Amino acid sequence: xxxxxxxxxxxxxxxxxxxxxxxxxxxxxxxxxxxxxxxxxxxxxxxxxxxxxxxxxxxxxxxxxxxxxxxxxxxxxxxxxxxxxxxxxxxxxxxxxxxxxxxxxxxxxxxxxxxxxxxxxxxxxxxxxxxxxxxxxxxxxxxxxxxxxxxxxxxxxxxxxxxxxxxxxxxxxxxxxxxxxxxxxxxxxxxxxxxxxxxxxxxxxxxxxxxxxxxxxxxxxxxxxxxxxxxxxxxxxxxxxxxxxxxxxxxxxxxxxxxxxxxxxxxxxxxxxxxxxxxxxxxxxxxxxxxxxxxxxxxxxxxxxxxxxxxxxxxxxx
Amino acid sequence: xxxxxxxxxxxxxxxxxxxxxxxxxxxxxxxxxxxxxxxxxxxxxxxxxxxxxxxxxxxxxxxxxxxxxxxxxxxxxxxxxxxxxxxxxxxxxxxxxxxxxxxxxxxxxxxxxxxxxxxxxxxxxxxxxxxxxxxxxxxxxxxxxxxxxxxxxxxxxxxxxxxxxxxxxxxxxxxxxxxxxxxxxxxxxxxxxxxxxxxxxxxxxxxxxxxxxxxxxxxxxxxxxxxxxxxxxxxxxxxxxxxxxxxxxxxxxxxxxxxxxxxxxxxxxxxxxxxxxxxxxxxxxxxxxxxxxxxxxxxxxxxxxxxxx
Numbered sequence: 160x161x162x163x164x165x166x167x168x169x170x171x172x173x174x175x176x177x178x179x180x181x182x183x184x185x186x187x188x189x190x191x192x193x194x195x196x197x198x199x200x201x202x203x204x205x206x207x208x209x210x211x212x213x214x215x216x217x218x219x220x221x222x223x224x225x226x227x228x229x230x231x232x233x234x235x236x237x238x239x240x241x242x243x244x245x246x247x248x249x250x251x252x253x254x255x256x257x258x259x260x261x262x263x264x265x266x267x268x269x270x271x272x273x274x275x276x277x278x279x280x281x282x283x284x285x286x287x288x289x290x291x292x293x294x295x296x297x298x299x300x301x302x303x304x305x306x307x308x309x310x311x312x313x314x315x316x317x318x319x320x321x322x323x324x325x326x327x328x329x330x331x332x333x334x335x336x337x338x339x340x341x342x343x344x345x346x347x348x349x350x351x352x353x354x355x356x357x358x359x360x361x362x363x364x365x366x367x368x369x370x371x372x373x374x375x376x377x378x379x380x381x382x383x384x385x386x387x388x389x390x391x392x393x394x395x396x397x398x399x400x401x402x403x404x405x406x407x408x409x410x411x412x413x414x415x416x417x418x419x420x421x422x423x424x425x426x427x428x429x430x431x432x433x434x435x436x437x438x439x440x441x442x443x444x445x446x447x448x449x450x451x452x453x454x455x456x457x458x459x460x461x462x463x464x465x466x467x468x469x470x471x472x473x474x475x476x477x
Numbered sequence: 478x479x480x481x482x483x484x485x486x487x488x489x490x491x492x493x494x495x496x497x498x499x500x501x502x503x504x505x506x507x508x509x510x511x512x513x514x515x516x517x518x519x520x521x522x523x524x525x526x527x528x529x530x531x532x533x534x535x536x537x538x539x540x541x542x543x544x545x546x547x548x549x550x551x552x553x554x555x556x557x558x559x560x561x562x563x564x565x566x567x568x569x570x571x572x573x574x575x576x577x578x579x580x581x582x583x584x585x586x587x588x589x590x591x592x593x594x595x596x597x598x599x600x601x602x603x604x605x606x607x608x609x610x611x612x613x614x615x616x617x618x619x620x621x622x623x624x625x626x627x628x629x630x631x632x633x634x635x636x637x638x639x640x641x642x643x644x645x646x647x648x649x650x651x652x653x654x655x656x657x658x659x660x661x662x663x664x665x666x667x668x669x670x671x672x673x674x675x676x677x678x679x680x681x682x683x684x685x686x687x688x689x690x691x692x693x694x695x696x697x698x699x700x701x702x703x704x705x706x707x708x709x710x711x712x713x714x715x716x717x718x719x720x721x722x723x724x725x726x727x728x729x730x731x732x733x734x735x736x737x738x739x740x741x742x743x744x745x746x747x748x749x750x751x752x753x754x755x756x757x758x759x760x761x762x763x764x765x766x767x768x769x770x771x772x773x774x775x776x777x778x779x780x781x782x783x784x785x786x
Contacts, residue, residue: 227595277783278776279733281541281595285720286772293768301765411599421593453615453712457607464586464600471591 176418176433179466183437187444194447195440202325208439209328210235210387210394212432214406215413216339217380219431222414223343224376225356225423226273226280230265231384232407233291238262238388239398240298242306251308259385265291266381270374292401299400309393328390335383340428342379352376356423408456412463413438418470494728495749498756505759516638518755520629523640524702525721526747527647529729531695532722533743535594538688539668539735543598544583545696545722547605548576549715552700554609556625557618557710565624573697579605580693584686602719609712618710629705640702644744647698651740664688669736724775725750732782750774 187195194200214231221228241258249257265287272283310324317326343349351372354362363369384406391403417434419426441462445455502509528545535542552572559568579601586597620626631639655661666674667684675681699718704710729746731738753774757767 272776276780278779282723282727282733282779283776285723286776289720289768289772289775293765293772296765296768297763408599408603411596415596421596451611451615453610453613454607456603457605457610460600460603460605460607464592464597464604467592467596467600468586468590 176416176430179416180433180437180440183440187440191444191447195444200443200447202322202329204439204443205332205436206322206325206328206394207443208435209332210390211406211409211413211438212332212435213335213383213387213390215410215417215431215435216335216428217383218410219414219417219419219426219428220339220343220352220376221280221380222419222421223356223423223426224352224373225359226373226376227284228269228377228380228410229281229284229407230269230287230291231380231410232404233288233295233401234262234265234381234384235388235391235403235406236295236398236401237265237291237298238385239304239306239392239403240295240400242388242392243304244298246306251312255389258388259382262381262385262388263378264381266378266384267374269381270377271370273377274370274373288407292404295403296400301400303397303399304392305397306392307396309389310396313393327393331386331390335386336428336432339379339383343428348372348375353424356425358424408459409435409438412459415463416466492745495745495752498749498752502756502759505756509755509759512636514755514759516632516636518751520638520640520702520706521754522748522751523638523644524699524706525718525725525751526644526744527695527702528699528715528718529722529725529743529747530647530651530740531692531699532719533726533729533731533738533740534664534688534695535692536723536726536731536733537664537668537735537738538685539671540587540594540685540689541598541723541733542583542689542692543595543719544579544602544605545719546715546717547602547609547712548579548693548696549700549703549718550712551579551605551609551612552576552697553704553707553714554613554618554710554712556701556704557620558612560620560622560625565622568625569701572701573694576693576697576700577690578693580696581686581690583693584689587689588682588686606712613710613712615712620704620708620710625705626708628702629708640706643698643702647695648741648744655740660684665736667736720771720775721750722747724771724778727775727778727782730782733779 184195195204214235218228218231238258238261241261242254245254245257248254269280269283269287272278273280313327314324317330320326322329343352351362351367354365354367355369355372359369387406388403391398413434414426414431415421415434416437417426417431419431438459441459442455445458450458508514528549532542532545552575555572555575556568559571563571583598583601586592586601587594590597592600628639633639633642655664663674663679663684666677666679667681671681696715700715703714707714725747726738726743727733727746728750729738729743731743731746750771753770754767757770758764
């Protein structure tokens with residue numbers, strides 16, 4: 160009996176994420192009375208997961224490497240404002256490139272501080288959160304932001320696809336997924352990230368370039384935040400400064416639900432993708448069921464805590 | 478030269494920073510050194526000081542608490558919600574009870590659930606935010622009761638706000654418990670060397686859980702004061718206070734690695750942070766720049782504290 164229980168637990172552990180997605184989809188279908196499973200809604204759910212997904216992939220790279228990136232939400236907000244700021248002088252294309260570079264620079268600063276000093280990652284990125292949030296107000300001069308150019312220019316390019324408006328966000332999400340998966344699971348840099356996350360001191364002795372790897376993961380996380388900012392503007396056309404801060408919570412929830420261990424060294428990008436889709440499904444189902452938005456985050460919080468508790472129980476039992 | 482160095486070391490950066498700020502403010506004496514402004518600075522210092530005390534205790538037992546702002550919002554919202562129908566006593570005690578229980582829940586998730594503190598308290602932050610949001614239905618609840626408003630308006634000799642007196646009382650109680658009861662030493666022992674504490678028969682888990690509970694109550698008190706200050710209950714009133722509390726505690730020399738730090742200096746860190754905001758405002762630089770200064774101070778203070786580790 161004991162053995163059977165242990166086996167069941169181990170099985171659950173292995174297919175944890177898939178099991179979770181099935182449960183979430185089933186529950187979402189039931190509380191939305193079937194509306195959730197309509198193809199048009201599923202496309203919407205995936206498209207709405209795009210920006211959050213990109214941010215979460217970046218967060219996962221950092222967390223697997225034993226760090227934290229609390230600045231992701233504010234980096235999205237800063238990138239949104241930076242696009243508007245640079246647009247006036249450099250035009251749309253140049254402005255976008257400059258904004259992406261600004262975000263990457265911020266990520267590299269975080270990576271540098273994390274790898275060269277003894278300041279814990281959560282303090283470094285908490286400081287960056289504050290700086291980036293301020294920058295989002297300064298760059299936008301405190302004014303509301305409107306950017307319709309992305310939608311105007313990009314949407315027609317994919318008009319031939321049946322997905323319509325949602326084609327671009329879904330394609331970018333897929334590209335981000337493939338890119339980060341290849342990096343983490345098929346390249347030497349991925350091995351380095353796992354090695355540092357499991358045991359940094361050992362990795363350093365074994366000759367892993369710790370500083371370069373951390374610069375890469377924090378820089379890439381910031382880059383993905385800038386991509387998320389573009390998707391955000393493509394989908395919403397407008398924003399207020401500081402908007403996007405919610406992506407911090409979403410990215411944490413997605414990495415946790417995706418089975419990434421918060422102390423680093425384990426987890427996978429496919430798992431995180433499942434986590435992102437779960438979150439988007441839950442939000443969609445809650446909206447269809449008419450739950451007030453002010454309660455969403457409470458529901459998400461309960462779900463995340465329950466899942467983390469469940470995962471830590473399983474880990475203890477092994 | 479050496480004597481100057483040792484003197485500086487004794488005075489500590491935080492005091493020097495505070496003194497520099499107060500001197501700098503002379504250039505804007507009319508906006509900074511007027512009674513209304515100083516009164517407001519003392520009041521906000523008290524709010525942040527009490528929240529910082531909670532965060533400092535958590536840091537000392539080698540934890541971290543991100544749910545500060547959400548708890549403050551819940552306390553204020555619940556209080557504003559209860560005031561019209563149930564009176565002052567219920568509107569003060571029930572929110573504190575709620576925050577205390579939610580703090581205990583933090584501790585239980587971390588100790589019994591084996592969840593990393595940062596994850597558990599972020600999750601709790603959402604849960605608490607959702608609770609406050611459902612009480613207020615996403616709106617602001619105005620507080621009309623004179624008695625409740627008077628807490629923020631009250632003062633001793635029209636100079637020292639009641640808030641600040643409250644902070645002093647809480648600070649003195651904390652220091653008294655720290656130096657006269659075994660629990661005070663236990664708290665530091667748990668954060669300093671958990672293994673040694675465990676083998677000295679100190680109930681490590683229970684102390685940590687209790688500390689999160691006490692911290693929850695302190696956030697609740699800060700939230701109630703804030704609600705009295707803004708005369709309304711709103712879930713987002715404490716937004717960013719987890720950040721400010723951690724910054725203040727670190728500025729006051731609380732070690733992030735646990736077991737070290739003076740509670741009184743943590744409170745002083747909070748006061749100096751608020752003075753800093755006041756000085757920045759007095760110099761009328763863009764209000765948006767505050768976050769940049771805040772971020773640099775946090776990272777700089779931790780760098781200063783960890784440079785020799």
